[in-house]
Amino acid sequence: MTSPAVTRNLADWIVGVRDDDVPAEVRREGVRTFVNWAGCAVGGASHETVDAALRAVDPFSGPRKASVLGRSERLDVLHAALLNGISSHVLDYDDTHLKTIIHPAGPVASALLAVAEARPMSGRAFLTSLVVGVEVECRIGNAVYPDHYDRGWHITGTAGVFGAAAAVGRAIGLDTTRMQWALGLAATQASGLREMFGTMTKSFHPGRAAQNGAMSAFLAEAGYDSSLQGIEAPRGFANVLSDKQDYGEILDGLGRSWEAALNSYKPFACGIVIHPTIDGCQQLREELGERVSEIAEVRLTTHPLVLELTGKRTPKTGLEGKFSVYHSASCALLTGDGSPTAFTDEMVNRPDIMDLRDRVQATADPACHEASVDIELVFRDGSTVAKHIERAIGSREKPLSDEQVSAKFTHQAELVVGADQTRRILDAAWGVEDLADAGEVARTAATGARAAAE
Amino acid sequence: MTSPAVTRNLADWIVGVRDDDVPAEVRREGVRTFVNWAGCAVGGASHETVDAALRAVDPFSGPRKASVLGRSERLDVLHAALLNGISSHVLDYDDTHLKTIIHPAGPVASALLAVAEARPMSGRAFLTSLVVGVEVECRIGNAVYPDHYDRGWHITGTAGVFGAAAAVGRAIGLDTTRMQWALGLAATQASGLREMFGTMTKSFHPGRAAQNGAMSAFLAEAGYDSSLQGIEAPRGFANVLSDKQDYGEILDGLGRSWEAALNSYKPFACGIVIHPTIDGCQQLREELGERVSEIAEVRLTTHPLVLELTGKRTPKTGLEGKFSVYHSASCALLTGDGSPTAFTDEMVNRPDIMDLRDRVQATADPACHEASVDIELVFRDGSTVAKHIERAIGSREKPLSDEQVSAKFTHQAELVVGADQTRRILDAAWGVEDLADAGEVARTAATGARAAAE
Structure with missing residues (x-):
């Protein structure tokens, strides 16, 4: 079975992208993706689903270096990635890559921002990794959609784990081989069934994808090896989880045409x-x-x-x-x-x-x-x-304006953290590229002692 | 699409099994399963794969309530489950349910023993949960084998997560509905690709199945809900991950005929x-x-x-x-x-x-x-x-004797923890049913300050 060196070429690209390689309009969509995600994570933070998840994971939290957006609890980086991924999706209000129905930010931003709190990175570097992660998951999604989705996979979880691994792996400086391992570890954890729709477990999928993707990157960093062809091998992700494999969707035009620029933001809190x-x-x-x-x-x-x-x-x-x-x-x-x-x-x-x-x-x-x-x-x-x-508001043909993205953010976040903190988080998120430390957005979005003191 | 209430009936059985419901010969095979697993976990503990995994997860460990067998490091319960699952499989020397090529103990015992250290349970209760977990994963494996395996799934990971969820869920006292949720959360995390064979990631599968299964039980306990039909729903585990679904393999004769009694122990450290x-x-x-x-x-x-x-x-x-x-x-x-x-x-x-x-x-x-x-x-x-x-030593037709199981244990464990500690662990494992606190086996198998003091 011959296929191009999909995983290797993709890994090569991920680790090689420089900040300047991402065109301004793609970076701008990345910021909108991030703002929309942060609003959803704060907006969902008081949901009973998040309460239940916190009850379950809190006893196992490691060093509490990362924030749960919109809440006072802090968790270790991996569990914060899980929780923020859950809350960002729980209202079904997040972003959508319309070609694949992937909700791209949940897995990627939840993982990357939690990592940024423990291993500081500039807002500019953060945004590049965010865009790269979104690009990777959407391209992998394109390669297997719609067969993969039709079979019953919740593609936000299954493709999302690659996006999280790519974003975190790039941010922590993996080389090509280790990035291949991280993608292999992501491939073997790609999971999430559509049967779970309508239960709390649907939101678990982007959260777990964020957590598992970050874990994949950290394992690879520590020298935990994996397949070098996790995506395209005969018993790799694409062949086992789909009857369709179009690897051109992953490799063609990489760095020239951007799926990350096609993200859209729901005006309504549902499918x-x-x-x-x-x-x-x-x-x-x-x-x-x-x-x-x-x-x-x-x-x-x-x-x-x-x-x-x-x-x-x-x-x-x-x-x-x-x-x-x-x-x-x-x-x-x-x-x-x-x-x-x-x-x-x-x-x-x-x-x-x-x-x-x-x-x-x-x-x-x-x-x-x-x-x-x-x-x-x-x-x-x-x-x-x-x-x-013909096309609803929020679609690519009728996208939300920046003002509408802000209004959506404000409308939901105010219910959870009030008007003052909402404004501070919104300002920090729109300005993420100018921050010396991207983790500042997470800390601004946490409630409790620190927020009260401000 | 009609199918019997597989998940509900299975959950009902899991939560209802009493210690006395497990026949003596099945309990005896359960003890052999546990002894063999403990030997493999100690025997694999010094492998570079375990070193790499520990480097990766140690920074994220929560309260260090559980032991890594054969090592001095302690971790939170979930990460200990992961690490013991990895070490028990890394030498490819563990147990085998020959009908499905599932290695049953890795996911189940690794999860359950780590939980037993934080939430003490008697050795007798521990063994019942262990046997129930093994029974569940092997029956679910039977329902989808061989199509599921042929498609490329590493069945020890994909079926194993159900066994871990069942064992831990029963041990912590979930009711039927919450056990259904736990099985649903397991279903949506069932993962592990055969492409990873020959890399460190193969051993990751039983470890992650242990960790994810335990997490599924804890989430369900905290009220995190999920599908009630995670196994048999049209977009549930069996339909999405296999072209074969034989639910009779899961429900028929449950509690009367025991797959857990069919476990076998490898005399050789390979496939x-x-x-x-x-x-x-x-x-x-x-x-x-x-x-x-x-x-x-x-x-x-x-x-x-x-x-x-x-x-x-x-x-x-x-x-x-x-x-x-x-x-x-x-x-x-x-x-x-x-x-x-x-x-x-x-x-x-x-x-x-x-x-x-x-x-x-x-x-x-x-x-x-x-x-x-x-x-x-x-x-x-x-x-x-x-x-x-016709059949090799170690097969069901020519099983290892208790003495051979002990000899295998000793041969590999002595290389890691020396003769004295090996003897103590072996005694504790064989005597697990008589222990007031099953976690004692894990503490006996840890090295470092405590072991040195004894």
Whole structure:
């Protein structure tokens, strides 16, 4: 079985990228990726999922050198990577590489920022490693998507571990061979099943990918060897976890065309496939005013994947609501909300929202693009209104502006750490490239004694 | 897709097994499993693989409540589970569930003993949890073997994580629902690629399975929820990681017929498929005496899997030698050795052994059983001698006696901790069921201040 030296060439590139090799517009998207991630990590920090994870890992924490964003607890670097990865994903509000549905920042930024607290690095070096990590996971994702995802793998976990290993490995100065080992150790830990969607374990995936990726880099640094061909070997990652292997997606144009520049940021706190529906329902609500109370029926036509991923008819919890296009449509029409507050247990069980939810019909149509939706409202008087959403806000075609990224950050972080600290974290995150010590962002985002003293 | 409630019924059984439910002969095999594991963990403790892993994880260790067997370092429970799992496998000398080629004790005992040091349990309770963990991983392995293994998964890692979660979950008293969560968290971390064979990362698999399984149990205990059908769901473990799913292997006769009673212990420190060859070559050496120096050619006929797994023609390191049926045959004929000392860098590069190795021919014959071999020696004078090994020593048909298990333990442990401590560990391990505190075995097996004081 012949394949190019994928792992070696990729490792070569990872360790060789200099700060100046990353074009300004790619660095800019990297900063937006980082700001969006930090907002999500702070915004998710008070979630019960994070509480439970902290209860479990706290007794095993090593030297508490790293911050849990939005909280007062400190943990060792590896456990902080896990926790920040969990909180950044728990509201399903994070970033998306739309070609693969990878949420790139969770595994990479969670690992890298925790490492930066223990092994200081400049903001500029930090950002280069962040972009490199995102690039690696998205390219590996491209190589195996969609077969890999269709088989049942949660690609944010399985591809994400490579991104974390690459980012941390580059940041701590691995040579090519050790980077190959780190990628091999990542390959053998690539895991995460889509069966876990709708439970706390979904958020575990980016967290564990961050932790395992960082661990892979530290093991390689310590001389713990591994396969040199972990990605492409006959029994390596791509062949074992996928029926599709397109290595050109990994190596072609490396350093010239950037997947990391294609990242997008969710305006809504749920699976990306519901976004066109929420966008359309919000617009309809604006246009209809009072008439929204006269809706008899809502008819959605979507790509089959939308119902496969988010077809929960009667969600009982906020978390399940994120996987219900029915709840999302009803909630957006009646309240206009698509933020984390739209996906609380209370909102999912609100009688008027449940009532309209039960009158939402959804039809799967393979001819409908995954990122589009057709919405038809039928009113009590029999009249109808229709809306087609070609691409939702937050997509690559209609990206959030910097101001919208900041507003999203503020909206969710304020609920957790208040307005003053939110502003400080936001300023630090946007200015990460100018920091002498990137770990400062994490410390600014921690609560407790230090934050109170400021 | 209908399937029985595999995860729920299995979890129900795990949490319900009482000490008395495990028949005496199964408990006895459990003790043998534990003794063999402890010997391997101590025997492997001075290996460079363990040194490298310790360098990597030591900076992240939490409260040092658990021992690394055969060493003076102490680590938190999760990292101790990782390290003991690595050392118990690094010499490829551990136990084997022959139906699946799972090495059962590595994931289960490494996790459970580390937990027992922090959360004391009686030796009797410890042994029940150990047997339950082994039973769970072997049954899950049976359900997906051989497709799962053929696809490229290192089944000791992928099935092992369930065994560790079951053993630890039972030991810490999870209820059925939380045990289902623990199995779900294990399912989503089931990983380990066969591509890693021949590198340090192979031993990482049982270690990480131990660590991840224990973590799964602790997360579930803390209320971190997961799928209730992690094993059998359409996108659960069995469907995503295998094309074969035979759930009867998991549920049928649970508690009545015991896979844990079928464990076997390697007499030789290498892949089980080479054992018939070494056994035969040792016997031939005994029979031939001086004539062994007149061998011109060695002709082996084996099952194709033997060459697939151990077909390294020119191994350069001791570790590679374990994957070379050529080296193993030559070394057994010229030195009689199949223990860890047969697989050192020095032995693999000894001129006379290399010379005969290059004159070993191996032919794959699908008609030959995996556990059999035909050996033909051709002498310089043209004469030949043939030997057929139907089943090797150490197989279920020719199991090691308790005395042979002890001798194997002593042979390898003495090289690491000396004769006195070896005797103390061996006594403690054989007597584990009578201990008020099973963790005593781990403390007895640690070196350094405490051991020196005794």
